[in-house]
Amino acid sequence: MDMQNRDRTTPDVHKPTQKHKSATGLDVQSVLNIQQNPMVLIDDQYRIIAANQAYQEAYGVQSDEVIGRCCHEISHHSPVPCHMRGEDCPHQAVFTTGEAHDVRHIHYDHQNHAEHVRIRGHAIKDQDGNTYLGEEIIRLPHQEEDITCGDMRMVGRSPAFMKCLHHIEMAGRTDASILLYGESGVGKELAASALHQFSARASEAFITVDCASLPETLFESEILGHERGAFTGCLGRKRGLYEMADRGTLFLDEVGELPLSMQAKLLRVLETGTFRRLGGSETLHADVRIIAATNRNLLEMAGQRQFREDLYYRLAAITIDLPPLRDRRDDIAGIAAVLLERIGKSWGGQWTLSKDAERCLFAYDFPGNVRELRNILQKAAALADGPVIQANHLNFTGVIPAFEAHAAASPGAVRDFGTTASVTRGGAQPDDLEALLRQYQGNRRRVAETLGVSERTVYRWLRRDA
Numbered sequence: 001m002d003m004q005n006r007d008r009t010t011p012d013v014h015k016p017t018q019k020h021k022s023a024t025g026l027d028v029q030s031v032l033n034i035q036q037n038p039m040v041l042i043d044d045q046y047r048i049i050a051a052n053q054a055y056q057e058a059y060g061v062q063s064d065e066v067i068g069r070c071c072h073e074i075s076h077h078s079p080v081p082c083h084m085r086g087e088d089c090p091h092q093a094v095f096t097t098g099e100a101h102d103v104r105h106i107h108y109d110h111q112n113h114a115e116h117v118r119i120r121g122h123a124i125k126d127q128d129g130n131t132y133l134g135e136e137i138i139r140l141p142h143q144e145e146d147i148t149c150g151d152m153r154m155v156g157r158s159p160a161f162m163k164c165l166h167h168i169e170m171a172g173r174t175d176a177s178i179l180l181y182g183e184s185g186v187g188k189e190l191a192a193s194a195l196h197q198f199s200a201r202a203s204e205a206f207i208t209v210d211c212a213s214l215p216e217t218l219f220e221s222e223i224l225g226h227e228r229g230a231f232t233g234c235l236g237r238k239r240g241l242y243e244m245a246d247r248g249t250l251f252l253d254e255v256g257e258l259p260l261s262m263q264a265k266l267l268r269v270l271e272t273g274t275f276r277r278l279g280g281s282e283t284l285h286a287d288v289r290i291i292a293a294t295n296r297n298l299l300e301m302a303g304q305r306q307f308r309e310d311l312y313y314r315l316a317a318i319t320i321d322l323p324p325l326r327d328r329r330d331d332i333a334g335i336a337a338v339l340l341e342r343i344g345k346s347w348g349g350q351w352t353l354s355k356d357a358e359r360c361l362f363a364y365d366f367p368g369n370v371r372e373l374r375n376i377l378q379k380a381a382a383l384a385d386g387p388v389i390q391a392n393h394l395n396f397t398g399v400i401p402a403f404e405a406h407a408a409a410s411p412g413a414v415r416d417f418g419t420t421a422s423v424t425r426g427g428a429q430p431d432d433l434e435a436l437l438r439q440y441q442g443n444r445r446r447v448a449e450t451l452g453v454s455e456r457t458v459y460r461w462l463r464r465d466a
């Protein structure tokens with residue numbers, strides 16, 4: 001907290017340490033001091049009752065400067081509790097359920113520097129039965145702030161993203177199957193890789209199966225492998241992707257695109273962990289953790305008999321939703337900066353965004369999410385005649401960014417491409433693919449219908465572009 005700038009009008013509440021001491025017969029301060037991590041005790045009105053020595057040292061404050069102040073004022077510099085700003089609030093959780101609650105937050109120190117922290121909230125009772133929140137704050141080293149997957153970083157600081165990151169971190173530590181939900185380009189593959197990084201399998205293989213582009217005829221040989229001579233033209237023995245993921249993770253991307261016949265075969269393998277290579281007689285076993293991703297509602301598909309319900313439950317022990325970029329606009333500038341850094345490295349240049357360009361991006365709805373942001377930035381960097389990208393370098397291909405739309409009194413207006421877009425049946429990718437995706441809010445099925453091609457073809461075009 002910025003102690004210099006703190007709100008001096010905050011009511012001077014009772015000094016609860018004394019009250020608490022007499023109720024429990026213990027000196028709360030010295031009990032908290034045993035804890036090596038920063039720790040605070042908070043009452044049901046969000047007021048800090050006590051802060052341990054580690055907390056005072058970490059945040060450069062004296063305990064009498066924080067006692068009686070609201071926790072959200074101190075750690076978030078916010079006049080309202082964090083759940084009112086869309087965050088996962090340990091105070092709300094502990095006082096509602098009485099259960100311990102872990103979250104990942106961004107806190108601000110006394111110099112207003114943001115830092116990533118993990119918070120463990122515990123319910124603590126006094127002798128009169130009153131509940132308090134004991135909050136242990138685990139400060140994350142700088143390098144753990146963004147999750148790194150190879151040379152990629154999962155960037156974001158918005159409440160929605162922090163919530164999602166926390167779920168990824170927690171779920172990653174289990175060995176359960178995980179189903180990632182999210183629109184196209186939202187970062188599902190990156191999240192799958194982060195889940196693997198968090199798991200005990202991190203040093204083993206992470207194998208991706210692109211379910212949308214895997215031809216039905218090759219499913220068995222690709223997933224299960226084959227023996228020499230298993231089919232015409234098959235010269236050697238090959239291990240399948242499932243076997244290659246042994247002791248590691250198999251990521252089933254776009255699992256909703258799997259035809260029913262393949263779903264049955266996949267389920268059989270996942271249920272038993274055993275398989276036979278095509279043309280082989282030996283039963284083999286692999287220990288594989290499954291992560292799957294989709295942008296489709298698999299339960300709805302199950303209702304329409306397009307997806308096997310038993311496979312759904314096998315895949316979705318834990319489900320994690322990845323929020324679309326328009327629901328975490330505060331992340332746009334940070335992600336754009338990282339993407340421009342990446343573009344600069346691979347193209348040998350350096351680009352930044354002008355304030356106007358940043359505002360423009362902030363106002364845009366990004367139906368294609370982070371992938372679309374990356375494409376827009378690539379085009380802008382190519383168009384810019386200097387190191388600064390201006391608003392007029394950003395090409396939104398027919399979609400009016402919300403702030404311009406407000407001026408035009410037609411928010412979110414989209415150019416109507418109708419069904420007359422330059423249709424390509426199966427061959428080269430049509431020029432209007434991106435525009436159609438925007439028009440249909442990333443719904444690839446509708447784009448495919450409009451273009452008269454299969455969803456898989458649309459998917460393949462997108463992958464080629466990625």
Ligand SMILES: Nc1ncnc2c1ncn2[C@@H]1O[C@H](COP(=O)(O)OP(=O)(O)OP(=O)(O)O)[C@@H](O)[C@H]1O
Binds near residue numbers: 155184187190335370
């Ligand atoms: N939080 C993020 N920070 C930085 N880059 C990101 C983030 N999320 C996604 N990206 C980048 O955006 C691009 C698209 O991400 P990714 O392929 O993981 O999306 P997806 O949801 O799997 O898409 P699809 O559904 O089309 O397969 C990638 O280049 C990825 O590195």
